[in-house]
Amino acid sequence: MSFAASLDDKQKQIYQNIAPSDEMGNYEENIKDTYIATSSLVLSAKEYKKQYFVGEVFSLELSAKTTENTEFDFELSFNKNKELVFLNPEAKWQKNGDEYNIKLYFEAQNSNAKLESIEVALSRNKEVFQRSSLLLEPLNFKRVNADKNYSQIVANDLSVKRTRTSYFDDKNLMMIVELRGENANLNDFHLKDETLIEQRIDNVRGDFNSSIAFYSAIFAPNKKSLDFSYFNLNTQKLETLSIAVELSADESVSTQSDLNPKNNDLVFYKQLGLWIVAGLCFVFFIFKRSYIALGIAILVLALSFFIGTDTQTGVVKSGANAKILPTANSTYFRTSKQDEKVEVLAKRQNYIKVLFEDGAIGWIDEKDLQEN
Template identity: 30%
Template sequence: MKYILFIILLIQTIFANNDFVKEELPVFQQDPHILLRTQPQDNQFNNSLNYLNEKEVEVIPTSKNLYLSYIEFPKNIYKNQRFEIVLKALITTDEFDTIQTRFVDSKNMNVLNPEQPWMAVDKNSFENRFFFKAYEEDFILPTFQVLLYKNEQLVDLAYLKPKEIRFSKLAKGDNSFSNIIAKDLIINTYKTKQYNNKELLTILDIDATYSNLEDFYLKEFSKDQGISSIEDEYPKQHILYYVVAPIHKKELSFTYFNTTLNRFNTVSIPLKLEDELVSTQTDLNPNNSNFELYKKIALLVVLLLFLILFIWKRRYIYLIVVLILTIVSIIYLMPNKNLIVKKGSLVYILPTNKSTIFYEFKNNRKVEVLTQKNEYIKIMFTDSNLNKIIGWVKEDSFGKN
């Protein structure tokens, strides 16, 4: 009986081991998508960036159908500078329909166009241009991974390690430096207007190539400055920039680093008031402008003339005209209406949705209503420094008196 039980137990053990062997596969025969972790196990294609660990990449077997190399690679870069790296992919197979790029183990830097598609140069060659910005000296460029897919299945992979690159900081402690590193920078036009009793508002229209205009900043001026709009079609960039300066300031000057000449260029413009005023100051108070004053005088003169005619001629038609002109004069000469603007309301330079916001009410504030344009109302109020400020607010900014 003991022998029979021993034989049965031995047979069960043998069959159990055979089943285990059938389920076990060599590591290189496993699904490569699971090893790479570039796709979920349900084989759904994933376009999102998946930053892998470089140590894992080194042990992944790849075929010899994909070769990567550098076409352009900078030797020196500066802090916050946009720089370009051009890659070439030589693909010796037609068994793919998608090329995907990923970036491994970068530090203190950004890839500005990670989804940039590869462009075919000829049947087997492809090129791609990636733009980067590095922020600190201890930055690390990414290792490039390029993956080939066929019908949403990974068929090949290669990676390319970065070359050494030198990093420098420009104009340390120089308040005139605008943070801009560009091949070229041009001030297309500029306008300076009176902002309030003590300050000027200057608008700059700037074009630049191979630059970082998004970092433009004038350290010598107040915090009341910023980018009103930006158009970024790299390598070309365009911004509208506003800055508030003291009224005694006669010149706006800044420097940028010209990468073509490898030197700092100085840009200077005079802060000279123009005859025409910006929207925040145009017809500051319609009741106080010269043109409005002339209209009021003309209205009163006409009223007086018809009153004299009525007294002289005693005709009722003149009396009717006098009454109409009197009513118009009363309405026209009435002072501006005062309303309460709600806390948190925003004041715009222009009566448009894309206009720059230059003031926010921290509390409810009584303001003088000047005029209206569409859904925006022009107001005048006094700030904490007793400066009179003009701007535009939306209709829904008003509360109860």
């Protein structure tokens, strides 16, 4: 007689209600893979300076030596305070025989920054099987004796490659500055200038040895120049740069007329020309009694009132971003919180230049514009 047959109905019901096990069917996969280190992990660092300036980008070159003959991952941790920023957490270790090298970049946010030690751990299957620490000699950080135009940049060199000034809206100007820095963190660029309505840094490219970025600032048109300084590590002093506020050649005329398309001078001159033609036809009619001339005069006069009335309008979708320039890397300066009526000013590739009801002008993606 089988075991199942020997159970009464109540006992069978109990066995049917037992929940299935959540253990994996493959018992070998449940066995923990514990790896035991077969060698030591030795850490060392190349010679480094002991004193830096606040805002200066500095690096530590670290070496880890191990003869472990297995696959493993590196895990980094630091005994530091929050005033010291680790700048390149995505850095990769480079293998050279049984030695692994990495270059770590840091920056002190104030003179109280501390970095006491670096710990490296080796892990396999997310389990650490070996770790080692490297004690560092004390690092000191000195504040820059800054002036009112200080840009928060400490660098071997900071230069201006190109600038462009244009109308941001009907009340303010916008300047875009292409910066190039050596041994600098251009993300830090910021001016404590009360005349600036808005400022930002975008599109930082390169590495800390050499990088470029685009700084943009919005200000009133009565501003004469954009002045800023940075601390030069080579000369050990502040260097000052000044950029005159001058409208770019293709913006001084075309953008102003774009700000108020209904007052475009070209439209006025076209209308004036048609009125002159109509007037001459009327004079010809009076003296020659030519009804053909009268008909032409009436037709031309009527046509003159249709010039400039074909303004195209549309609606920018809610959530659409407006850019400063019609390029992929341009800065977004506003996001529509709801559908907005706009006037279409121009089109370039996949971007459309629009005039918002509050006077702001920007470029939007053509897919974000719908018919009114």
